[in-house]
Amino acid sequence: MKKISIDPITRLEGHGRIDLFLNGDGELENAYMVIPELRGFEKFCEGRPVEEMPRITQRICGVCPIAHHMAAAKTGDAVYHVDPPPTAKKLRELMNSAFFVADHAIHFYALAGPDFVVGPGAPKAERNILGVIKKVGVDVGGQVMRLLKDNHDAAAIIGGRYIHSVNALVGGVSKPITEEERDKLVEIAKRSVETAKFSIQIFGDIVLKNQAYLDLVLSDAYTHKTYYMGLVDKNNYVNFYDGLVRVVDPEGNEFVKYAPNEYLDVVAEHIEPWTYLKFPYLKKVGWKGFVDGIESGVYRATPLSRLNAADGMATPLAQAEYLRFYDTLGGKPVHQTLATHWARLIELLYAAERSLELAEDPKITDTEVRTIPTEIPTEGVGIVEAPRGTLTHHYATDERGLLTKVNLIVGTTNNYAAIDMSIKKAAQGLIKAGVEISDAVLNQIEMAFRAYDPCFGCATHTLPGRQSFLVRVFNHDMELVQEALRE
Amino acid sequence: MKEFKRPHLVEADPEICFLAQGILCCGPATRAGCGLPCINANMPCRGCYGPPAGVEDQGAKLLSAIAAIIDVETPEDVQRIMDTIVDPVGTYYRFSLADSILCELKSR
Numbered sequence: 001m002k003k004i005s006i007d008p009i010t011r012l013e014g015h016g017r018i019d020l021f022l023n024g025d026g027e028l029e030n031a032y033m034v035i036p037e038l039r040g041f042e043k044f045c046e047g048r049p050v051e052e053m054p055r056i057t058q059r060i061c062g063v064c065p066i067a068h069h070m071a072a073a074k075t076g077d078a079v080y081h082v083d084p085p086p087t088a089k090k091l092r093e094l095m096n097s098a099f100f101v102a103d104h105a106i107h108f109y110a111l112a113g114p115d116f117v118v119g120p121g122a123p124k125a126e127r128n129i130l131g132v133i134k135k136v137g138v139d140v141g142g143q144v145m146r147l148l149k150d151n152h153d154a155a156a157i158i159g160g161r162y163i164h165s166v167n168a169l170v171g172g173v174s175k176p177i178t179e180e181e182r183d184k185l186v187e188i189a190k191r192s193v194e195t196a197k198f199s200i201q202i203f204g205d206i207v208l209k210n211q212a213y214l215d216l217v218l219s220d221a222y223t224h225k226t227y228y229m230g231l232v233d234k235n236n237y238v239n240f241y242d243g244l245v246r247v248v249d250p251e252g253n254e255f256v257k258y259a260p261n262e263y264l265d266v267v268a269e270h271i272e273p274w275t276y277l278k279f280p281y282l283k284k285v286g287w288k289g290f291v292d293g294i295e296s297g298v299y300r301a302t303p304l305s306r307l308n309a310a311d312g313m314a315t316p317l318a319q320a321e322y323l324r325f326y327d328t329l330g331g332k333p334v335h336q337t338l339a340t341h342w343a344r345l346i347e348l349l350y351a352a353e354r355s356l357e358l359a360e361d362p363k364i365t366d367t368e369v370r371t372i373p374t375e376i377p378t379e380g381v382g383i384v385e386a387p388r389g390t391l392t393h394h395y396a397t398d399e400r401g402l403l404t405k406v407n408l409i410v411g412t413t414n415n416y417a418a419i420d421m422s423i424k425k426a427a428q429g430l431i432k433a434g435v436e437i438s439d440a441v442l443n444q445i446e447m448a449f450r451a452y453d454p455c456f457g458c459a460t461h462t463l464p465g466r467q468s469f470l471v472r473v474f475n476h477d478m479e480l481v482q483e484a485l486r487e
Numbered sequence: 488m489k490e491f492k493r494p495h496l497v498e499a500d501p502e503i504c505f506l507a508q509g510i511l512c513c514g515p516a517t518r519a520g521c522g523l524p525c526i527n528a529n530m531p532c533r534g535c536y537g538p539p540a541g542v543e544d545q546g547a548k549l550l551s552a553i554a555a556i557i558d559v560e561t562p563e564d565v566q567r568i569m570d571t572i573v574d575p576v577g578t579y580y581r582f583s584l585a586d587s588i589l590c591e592l593k594s595r
Contacts, residue, residue: 051493052574055533
């Protein structure tokens with residue numbers, strides 16, 4: 001047996017390795033996405049006061065700290081049985097929306113963009129953000145940088161700082177915003193809507209109008225029919241901050257809709273000996289292995305999943321794009337993993353529009369932003385959408401609010417089984433006996449995981465790791481024949 | 488100061504020092520230079536910049552600062568006030584436990 005390893009894999013958050021095993025004929029037999037790190041948050045959070053969790057759990061990640069900040073604050077509310085004032089919720093959602101804009105934009109332009117804008121087989125040295133800027137022009141590059149800075153500023157206006165914000169706490173937020181700050185937030189959101197529209201146009205021009213790319217997006221090698229999960233509001237529209245979690249089956253029919261505190265009835269976790277990360281699956285369908293279809297409990301929670309799991313978008317421009325998305329790709333649900341990039345841009349537009357709505361809300365500068373808890377803390381679950389999937393925090397405390405149990409199911413963890421399946425299928429399509437395993441081939445295998453925008457920094461919240469992503473190829477005698485190291 | 492209050496159980500006045508309001512803040516034992524983003528967002532410092540130059544143990548330094556501001560007459564008073572700090576080690580050493588005297592003592 002021959003084994004190929006890509007280690008480290010690149011343009012993702014966190015670290016990982018892909019191992020590809022080839023049979024004696026040189027064809028793919030199996031593929032593993034190995035996550036060789038452990039971090040231990042669930043354990044060392046025990047004994048900490050629950051009100052500190054928004055500030056502790058966000059240290060899981062510097063890429064999406066705000067998602068953890070929000071989930072921890074909502075879980076703290078649930079533990080203390082307290083309902084924050086409406087303005088506090090709006091400020092949290094506004095901060096989360098600005099964060100989504102910046103995070104989705106980073107993924108499209110810096111992490112995934114090089115594969116499409118520069119090209120999947122382009123020389124390695126050009127497959128990066130600088131290659132993207134060279135292709136789309138310095139002006140566009142400047143506009144994207146402005147978008148990122150704007151939305152970092154927006155989150156910092158509300159949260160004190162962009163990375164590791166501090167304002168969300170049990171019962172609300174630590175401070176209201178001023179009229180002057182609101183004016184800045186409105187300006188930022190208006191500019192963001194324009195850049196979001198323009199990003200969708202770039203995607204249309206570069207990807208959808210290029211038959212070779214469109215064929216790649218629609219190819220069977222990047223397709224899996226799975227269940228889809230996402231948070232929805234009372235109209236079943238996509239929401240990132242609040243609502244119920246809806247799961248649809250591979251045919252698009254609602255399978256379950258659940259409140260955060262019911263998550264253990266819906267999701268269970270499978271363990272494999274070759275990785276530290278667990279594999280969540282739908283309990284009522286069951287773990288049937290790394291397979292797709294209606295009989296398999298594998299689900300996905302990604303931008304594509306959120307669109308599939310919802311009936312639409314709550315803002316006008318994103319809704320129009322949502323309809324065009326399904327029209328173009330042949331109706332709901334869409335199963336093509338690479339379509340996740342387009343779905344992400346629709347969400348980027350929604351997040352920008354939602355930021356504008358919230359910033360213009362007359363109540364957003366209201367000064368009543370705290371509800372002081374009066375009940376004894378017990379146990380609670382909080383769910384928000386992180387850019388890379390549904391994020392669940394579950395805490396139990398003693399009567400003083402000191403944590404006795406912590407469970408976190410993070411965005412990427414939801415998708416781990418599907419990521420493995422996607423890598424295997426892409427590798428099967430690309431690696432053939434007698435065909436040289438070039439850098440371009442290995443990159444196209446990486447594209448299978450990159451669509452998920454995985455964050456293994458977060459996913460491995462469960463003791464210390466080291467940075468890497470490697471693809472290694474082993475032959476049928478288990479000798480290492482090729483290794484692609486990402487720096 | 489006669490007791491400590493937890494940040495979510497009290498409305499902090501943004502104009503007054505957290506410690507003066509009885510809200511535990513790691514500012515006195517933390518290196519400056521961050522620009523005070525947390526304080527300006529009306530949340531107490533948790534010491535993420537580590538100890539100031541010349542301070543070997545961030546937690547011990549903070550304990551020293553706390554000892555200087557509490558109103559006590561008897562050892563019982565000390566115990567009663569310190570009991571209102573619910574997670575002393577987890578707070579004083581949030582970002583510096585691995586480099587603390589506590590950790591050295593444990594490894595001996």
